Amino acid sequence: MGEYRESVTNRDRRTVRGQRLYDPAWSEALMLELYQAEGCPHSSTVREKLTDLGVSYVIHNPRRPGHEGGDVLNEWAQRAMTDLGGEDAIPFLVDTDRGEQLYESEDIVDYLEEHYE
Secondary structure, eight states, X not given: OOOOOHHHHTSOOOEETTXXXXXXXXXXGXXXXXXXXXXXXXXXXXXXXXXXXXXXXXXXXXXXXXXXXXXXXXXXXXXXXXXXXXXXXXSEEEETTTTEEEESHHHHHHHHHHHHO
């Protein structure tokens, strides 16, 4: 659970503060994607749960740190988030394997506990 396929396992996985950077070549091997902001306490709750569970995931930062509803930092991530979920809200979790999309940190944590513990 949460492991990359063989083709990705041998790739260089660059990290930022212990988190993997996004590489489009990994997209088929990924199970979870989290749209979030570094300064958002709700996003932090979700990141902590993912880390506690040892689940691999990709972070997308559509907004500037500390601005939950602030300026767009990454237009691609912002567009992808609103195209996928229809809302401009974070945190937003996409589980590509199960076809699930969730908003609200409490709902996301409950979902992770149900499916990844």
